Amino acid sequence: MSINNQADQSRRKFLGNSAAVVAGVTIAPGILLHTPAQARSLDQAASSKQRWGILIDTNQCDSGCDKCVTACQTENGWGKNETKSNSEQQAQWIRKVELKDPNTGHQQSLPVMCQHCENPPCVDVCPTGASMKRDDGIVLVDKHICIGCRYCMMACPYKARSFIHEELKGQATVAPRGKGTVESCTMCVQRVDAGGSPACVEACPGKNGKAMVFGDLNDANSEIAKRLKQYGGKQIRADLGLNPSVRYQGI
Amino acid sequence: MSIRRVVAGLPLIMAGLLALPLSTHAGDAPQVAKGKGDACVEPTDVIRKNHMDLLKHQRDDTLRRGIRTKKHSLNECLECHVQPDESGKVARIDSPKHFCSTCHTYAAVKLDCFECHSDLPKSMNKSAYKHKLTPDNKHHASMQSAPVSRQMLDAIANGEAK
Numbered sequence: 001m002s003i004n005n006q007a008d009q010s011r012r013k014f015l016g017n018s019a020a021v022v023a024g025v026t027i028a029p030g031i032l033l034h035t036p037a038q039a040r041s042l043d044q045a046a047s048s049k050q051r052w053g054i055l056i057d058t059n060q061c062d063s064g065c066d067k068c069v070t071a072c073q074t075e076n077g078w079g080k081n082e083t084k085s086n087s088e089q090q091a092q093w094i095r096k097v098e099l100k101d102p103n104t105g106h107q108q109s110l111p112v113m114c115q116h117c118e119n120p121p122c123v124d125v126c127p128t129g130a131s132m133k134r135d136d137g138i139v140l141v142d143k144h145i146c147i148g149c150r151y152c153m154m155a156c157p158y159k160a161r162s163f164i165h166e167e168l169k170g171q172a173t174v175a176p177r178g179k180g181t182v183e184s185c186t187m188c189v190q191r192v193d194a195g196g197s198p199a200c201v202e203a204c205p206g207k208n209g210k211a212m213v214f215g216d217l218n219d220a221n222s223e224i225a226k227r228l229k230q231y232g233g234k235q236i237r238a239d240l241g242l243n244p245s246v247r248y249q250g251i
Numbered sequence: 252m253s254i255r256r257v258v259a260g261l262p263l264i265m266a267g268l269l270a271l272p273l274s275t276h277a278g279d280a281p282q283v284a285k286g287k288g289d290a291c292v293e294p295t296d297v298i299r300k301n302h303m304d305l306l307k308h309q310r311d312d313t314l315r316r317g318i319r320t321k322k323h324s325l326n327e328c329l330e331c332h333v334q335p336d337e338s339g340k341v342a343r344i345d346s347p348k349h350f351c352s353t354c355h356t357y358a359a360v361k362l363d364c365f366e367c368h369s370d371l372p373k374s375m376n377k378s379a380y381k382h383k384l385t386p387d388n389k390h391h392a393s394m395q396s397a398p399v400s401r402q403m404l405d406a407i408a409n410g411e412a413k
Contacts, residue, residue: 046317134317142314143367171369173326173376178367193317 039195051118051137052187053217053245054201055224055233056110060211063109068212069094071203072113075188077172084166091162091177093185094200099251108251111200111212114139114160114185115236115244122152122161131182137217137245138189143181152182157237158244160184187245217245281357284342284350286331292322302328306364325364329372344370 040046073079078091094113100106116139122131123139130146133139141152141161153161161184164177171177174190188198196202197214204212215224227233233247291298293305309323321327332350335341342348344365347356351370355362369376 040317042319042321044318045312132315134315136317140314144310144314167366171367173369173371173373176367176369181367189317193319 040193046134046136046138046193048135048137049218051217051245052192053116053137053215053224053247054187054198055213055215055227056246056248057206057211057213058108058110058248058250060206060209061109061111062205062207062211063096063098063107065109065205066096067203067205068111068200069096071199072185072188075172075191075199076175076177076186077170078162078175078177078183081168081170082164082166089163089165091164091183093162093183110248110251112158112160112236113200113246114156114187115158115242115246116185116187118243118245119241121155121157121242125151125155127151134189136192138187138192139184140186140189141182141184143176143178143183146181148180148182150182156184157240157242279357281353283353284332284334284348287334288331291331292327325368326373329370330374333370333372333375341371341375 072094076093078093082090094111097110097112099108099110116133116137118137120131120133120139123133125131127149128145128147130142130144131139131152132142148163150163153159153163161182163182164179167179168177175186177183188196188200191198201210201212201214204210206212213224213227215222217225217228219225220229227249228247231249233249234251235242235244235247236251293301298305305323306325306328309320309325312318312320313324328350333341336348342350344352344362347353349370351362351364
């Protein structure tokens with residue numbers, strides 16, 4: 001396994017270098033032959049070369065802060081147009097969780113959302129194939145074929161998914177949502193496809209520096225991979241062997 | 252009247268009967284909102300007949316594979332065809348003046364795209380959804396900030412939230 005990974009790494013480095021050379025070739029001053037790296041072209045499919053992940057440093061996460069939650073709501077349009085559902089029923093793509101160690105009284109705060117598992121149980125149990133994992137590791141619900149059975153909600157150990165109980169109006173263009181379907185964090189797939197990072201990561205102020213880092217877990221040179229290599233990161237319920245893409249430090 | 256005369260007149264009567272529904276239909280044909288651009292992404296007869304297949308193909312490519320070409324994207328249809336009229340009003344999906352519902356109402360074909368998708372193009376859908384505030388609807392009061400913890404969720408459920 002490690003031998004294979006090394007082979008991939010060197011191949012990727014070689015490809016990366018040659019891409020940089022090609023990108024430097026100009027037709028005329030100011031016009032590049034290739035668009036800069038990161039953003040995929042529109043007609044290119046997501047690839048398993050990437051595996052998008054989020055690293056959350058709980059030491060930097062302020063317990064009074066919910067900027068990641070509100071940023072997610074603004075971007076994806078949830079949390080304001082479900083007027084008939086009660087608080088148990090309302091969608092919750094990302095939530096802040098407070099932890100307290102009863103022995104020491106030590107308190108921690110951290111955001112929890114879909115953990116984008118490598119082996120997602122929600123995908124295993126879905127009877128229609130609506131619950132799916134993209135090649136780049138982002139776990140999504142295809143609402144076109146979701147029948148609203150909610151097996152995935154029962155299968156998810158992170159309580160990451162919500163069901164829409166009522167007709168909605170005023171959905172965001174980037175995040176279609178509707179009655180009778182299940183939904184969850186999409187890792188802001190629309191932003192990722194455009195070369196950006198999720199709204200929560202972008203909005204996170206942190207205490208002294210950001211508490212959230214987004215990046216490609218497969219790319220050894222990405223900030224997230226470097227941080228994970230240096231400081232390590234924990235998976236919530238690692239014992240389940242789901243290998244989530246969202247990792248935590250300080251828990 | 253001899254039987255021969257009746258038989259001779261039959262084609263005329265038949266022709267008249269056939270022409271009847273055609274003539275009444277011509278006047279009711281849906282007046283589709285014109286697009287912003289010069290031409291559609293496909294010839295009119297192709298798009299009329301196959302738009303649902305093109306959209307379905309695009310939706311699977313986009314959602315499942317992350318391919319985001321714009322040619323057959325639903326949002327691009329809206330960008331071009333959902334525009335304010337002379338009075339500056341934009342027809343929403345529940346009005347037969349909305350580009351999609353014009354024909355779908357006429358043909359009585361139920362359209363469920365907009366149960367999830369926005370019926371406004373992205374360029375017009377920037378403002379957040381606002382619903383009417385009434386004394387009974389204290390939704391905003393309980394949702395000033397999102398319920399960030401179990402405690403807050405419980406507080407809202409018990410009506411203790413400020």
